[in-house]
Amino acid sequence: MSERLVLAAKERDDADPLADRRAGFVLDDVVYLDGNSLGALPAAVPGRVEDVVRRQWGELRIRSWDESGWWTAPERIGDRIAPLVGAAAGQIVVGDSTSVNVFKALVGAVRLVDDGRDEILVDATTFPTDGYIAGSAARLTGRTLRPVTPDEVPAALSERTAAVLLNHVDYRTGRLHDLPSLTAAVRAAGAVAVWDLCHSAGALPVGLDEHGVDLAVGCTYKYLNGGPGSPAYLYVRQGLQDRFDSPLPGWNSHTEPFGMREEYAPVAGARRGRVGTPDILSMLALEAALDVWDGVRVEDVREKSLALTDFFLECVAAYVPAGRVESLTPVRHEERGSQVALRCADAAEVMDRLVGRGVVGDFRSPDVLRFGFTPLYVGFADVERAARLLAEELR
Amino acid sequence: MSERLVLAAKERDDADPLADRRAGFVLDDVVYLDGNSLGALPAAVPGRVEDVVRRQWGELRIRSWDESGWWTAPERIGDRIAPLVGAAAGQIVVGDSTSVNVFKALVGAVRLVDDGRDEILVDATTFPTDGYIAGSAARLTGRTLRPVTPDEVPAALSERTAAVLLNHVDYRTGRLHDLPSLTAAVRAAGAVAVWDLCHSAGALPVGLDEHGVDLAVGCTYKYLNGGPGSPAYLYVRQGLQDRFDSPLPGWNSHTEPFGMREEYAPVAGARRGRVGTPDILSMLALEAALDVWDGVRVEDVREKSLALTDFFLECVAAYVPAGRVESLTPVRHEERGSQVALRCADAAEVMDRLVGRGVVGDFRSPDVLRFGFTPLYVGFADVERAARLLAEELR
Missing domain, CATH: 3.40.640.10 (Type I PLP-dependent aspartate aminotransferase-like (Major domain))
Structure with a gap:
């Protein structure tokens, strides 16, 4: 664990204007980075x-x-x-x-x-x-x-x-x-x-x-x-x-x-x-x-989305041994969506183990670990934790 | 009201092998003859x-x-x-x-x-x-x-x-x-x-x-x-x-x-x-x-369906003044579905009033009163009541 990254995550979460939106969803301790496959349940729905x-x-x-x-x-x-x-x-x-x-x-x-x-x-x-x-x-x-x-x-x-x-x-x-x-x-x-x-x-x-x-x-x-x-x-x-x-x-x-x-x-x-x-x-x-x-500006969502993916890439770089994964994610913001794709040969097994530890992303054939960042309910501490557990599973 | 028809309805309901199926639906006092547009809510669904x-x-x-x-x-x-x-x-x-x-x-x-x-x-x-x-x-x-x-x-x-x-x-x-x-x-x-x-x-x-x-x-x-x-x-x-x-x-x-x-x-x-x-x-x-x-034979459904539409036509003939409506419903069983269609010039207004009295069928342009009979939840007493209230609205 990196004290610097944990602290950075906390600072960003504290300053996040969208942080209150998480209460609008039914979520648990899982770090849910699969909202680009199936979004989490909004609390108003049931x-x-x-x-x-x-x-x-x-x-x-x-x-x-x-x-x-x-x-x-x-x-x-x-x-x-x-x-x-x-x-x-x-x-x-x-x-x-x-x-x-x-x-x-x-x-x-x-x-x-x-x-x-x-x-x-x-x-x-x-x-x-x-x-x-x-x-x-x-x-x-x-x-x-x-x-x-x-x-x-x-x-x-x-x-x-x-x-x-x-x-x-x-x-x-x-x-x-x-x-x-x-x-x-x-x-x-x-x-x-x-x-x-x-x-x-x-x-x-x-x-x-x-x-x-x-x-x-x-x-x-x-x-x-x-x-x-x-x-x-x-x-x-x-x-x-x-x-x-x-x-x-x-x-x-x-x-x-x-x-x-x-x-x-x-x-x-x-x-x-x-x-x-x-x-x-x-x-x-x-x-x-x-x-x-209601009351959300898409521009704010975009700003947070880029901050989340930047931070995830920063944490991955800090935690994951060099060369273990290759990022397919465009570096330039104007070419990046709201997800990070990391390639490694054993992606399917790695994702299985990661899900077992409470970090849910998904696997895309043949060799991609895919992590989606939904700015309305994913925070920076989630991101640090996801990268840290990913690194443990990749070691 | 015809004593004979009320009694006939009771006898048929008592002998109906599908009568217990009604408990599988959420229903109230309304006679719901619009299941051929939107079926009633089965109790297991919520x-x-x-x-x-x-x-x-x-x-x-x-x-x-x-x-x-x-x-x-x-x-x-x-x-x-x-x-x-x-x-x-x-x-x-x-x-x-x-x-x-x-x-x-x-x-x-x-x-x-x-x-x-x-x-x-x-x-x-x-x-x-x-x-x-x-x-x-x-x-x-x-x-x-x-x-x-x-x-x-x-x-x-x-x-x-x-x-x-x-x-x-x-x-x-x-x-x-x-x-x-x-x-x-x-x-x-x-x-x-x-x-x-x-x-x-x-x-x-x-x-x-x-x-x-x-x-x-x-x-x-x-x-x-x-x-x-x-x-x-x-x-x-x-x-x-x-x-x-x-x-x-x-x-x-x-x-x-x-x-x-x-x-x-x-x-x-x-x-x-x-x-x-x-x-x-x-x-x-x-x-x-x-x-x-579960456990329902479609043949039993068909038998009851025909009995329901026959009985509705019988009640309509008994209650509604001759010539006030024209039945479009095929007389022969082998040509009849599970509905009765009655034509009259003021069908739209008649159906509105009938719905207001708790008998729900629907209107089909330009001049058709349409009544659907769902054998799993419509009974013979419902049918008699529907025909009786229809006759009152047609007078």
């Missing part, structure tokens, strides 16, 4: 879910579609997420899985450009479901899928490019890609970018409106703490909504959903991204989970 | 959901994907639904909305036949989302959508037919279509039938395996009581699973989902119908809801 089940469903039953606001939940909760990703209200709708939303967004993107544009570029380093779904979108729209790395995107863009699917933060290395410049490059080439925000929303500023993003998707169970498999969301920029042509035009996106019309007529606005009946239990659990963001 | 939220998510967190069986829930719960629709285990997977599953099934169906088959037939009387999604499936696969009524299907089948999307029970009239003969006709024409079981599963025997159905989908929040917007399911006949080619090939359907491979390789079996991360809160609420089926 009571809200109980009310949804016992009163809204159990007592009001069908009346809750109106009286408990079930019907409008996808847009209402979308508007709660909007400020966290730099979006004005009316552009985000919650529902379905991330994969399904990637499909909606990519097919929708291709339909925004000329038929002559015959290529979809996809980040080859991305979480694989994005590539699989992009392959399906390409096949169904008669386009060719071309895997590239984000660095290669600018050079790969051409008059053949229809759409580009990009991850804001790489799930494995934690590398943050340059959303403003890549969005601008894609737009300048006449194509449409689709951003996957799974590993950035809730951890750092995204600035969807500011940077002119057209389409984006994200999950809500990582830094947004919505619960296991909680519904994902779709952002369609306001100016594009009238032209957004969903490949999943379910009755919830009809201009008159209870008119039971034979002809499909898409509603205006964010609701156009809806498909079928919204999944109310999970959706309202998410709504309760978002209460922890 | 406690189970609380455990999932507080312990599985709150305490075990990420460990629950293995330790609490989250990962395998879609197939496990599919196997709980299977006997209710006459399917052997290993053919049903739970997840996503009905609309999304219709899309998977229809595109999958088209991909099972030759490219030369260029038509998709869709039940024009169906719940509209099926038609909208079928339109999208047709557009994306280069097929033509041809709306027909179920009666017209046999004559409309030809060597051009790729797939046929049919409802087992019509959502509006409650008409039960002849699944065995229509399935056989579609198959004989070399096409693939996709059945939507939303209004039949849990109310009557479906016999998927017995009748050689290839693909089917259904929701779980009606007669299966899974809760508002609970996840839907997809049935792919075992013999077809290796050829099932999903248009939504998310990472959950990969043979090695945590291998994070760049190339998509679909897993064998029902899991191939999965897409993204399963929605655990809603899914495990559904699992708890299915406990009410």
Whole structure:
């Protein structure tokens, strides 16, 4: 143990303006560095879910579609997420899985450009479901899928490019890609970018409106703490909504959903991204989970996130024998998400042992120790302890 | 009030082998005839959901994907639904909305036949989302959508037919279509039938395996009581699973989902119908809801369902002035689902008043009073009371 690092941790925790947010979560002695896989339980959720089940469903039953606001939940909760990703209200709708939303967004993107544009570029380093779904979108729209790395995107863009699917933060290395410049490059080439925000929303500023993003998707169970498999969301920029042509035009996106019309007529606005009946239990659990963001500035979250990952790297450097692990984490802040990835050959076993000692990160195949830092509930003393126990397991 | 009908109701309730099932639900004095829109709350659900939220998510967190069986829930719960629709285990997977599953099934169906088959037939009387999604499936696969009524299907089948999307029970009239003969006709024409079981599963025997159905989908929040917007399911006949080619090939359907491979390789079996991360809160609420089926024979449910709708029609005939409503409900049992539809010009206002008096059915545009009969919790005294109060409101 390093007295200096322990003291530094205490000083930072004492000065942390977000320190009080931890009380908004159900946590124990575990150092939970896996919020980028499944966020911890916000304290407001159990009571809200109980009310949804016992009163809204159990007592009001069908009346809750109106009286408990079930019907409008996808847009209402979308508007709660909007400020966290730099979006004005009316552009985000919650529902379905991330994969399904990637499909909606990519097919929708291709339909925004000329038929002559015959290529979809996809980040080859991305979480694989994005590539699989992009392959399906390409096949169904008669386009060719071309895997590239984000660095290669600018050079790969051409008059053949229809759409580009990009991850804001790489799930494995934690590398943050340059959303403003890549969005601008894609737009300048006449194509449409689709951003996957799974590993950035809730951890750092995204600035969807500011940077002119057209389409984006994200999950809500990582830094947004919505619960296991909680519904994902779709952002369609306001100016594009009238032209957004969903490949999943379910009755919830009809201009008159209870008119039971034979002809499909898409509603205006964010609701156009809806498909079928919204999944109310999970959706309202998410709504309760978002209460922890009241009064939080994403800029403060980002500042703490970088301080946490910096400090973790500092502690690892101090505690872990040189050469035992290799950091995949970008050194430059502007290239770093809210996680640290360390590579070592025995990563799977090391992580198992570390979890057994109360420090929960995760293993990503084939050789990566992944640690996620959720600024709302991870503190600096947690970080020092995690690095120290990691070092013990690595010796 | 008719003494004869009140007495008949009491006799039938006393003799009802399913009468004890009502105790498995949270119900009050309301006569709830809207279980075909949102099933009542099963008593086992609140406690189970609380455990999932507080312990599985709150305490075990990420460990629950293995330790609490989250990962395998879609197939496990599919196997709980299977006997209710006459399917052997290993053919049903739970997840996503009905609309999304219709899309998977229809595109999958088209991909099972030759490219030369260029038509998709869709039940024009169906719940509209099926038609909208079928339109999208047709557009994306280069097929033509041809709306027909179920009666017209046999004559409309030809060597051009790729797939046929049919409802087992019509959502509006409650008409039960002849699944065995229509399935056989579609198959004989070399096409693939996709059945939507939303209004039949849990109310009557479906016999998927017995009748050689290839693909089917259904929701779980009606007669299966899974809760508002609970996840839907997809049935792919075992013999077809290796050829099932999903248009939504998310990472959950990969043979090695945590291998994070760049190339998509679909897993064998029902899991191939999965897409993204399963929605655990809603899914495990559904699992708890299915406990009410333990020891229940679907044949007994069907027998009671027909007795309930017969008795309701008898009471309506006795209480309601002749000519005030027109029944859209098929008279023949083999054409009747588990609901009664009555048409009258002022249906919307009548239903509003009836709900105010504690009899909950629903209104379906433009002029239909719809009453659903869930045999697990609706009794004959409920039926007599509902018809009596309806008659009072119609006078």
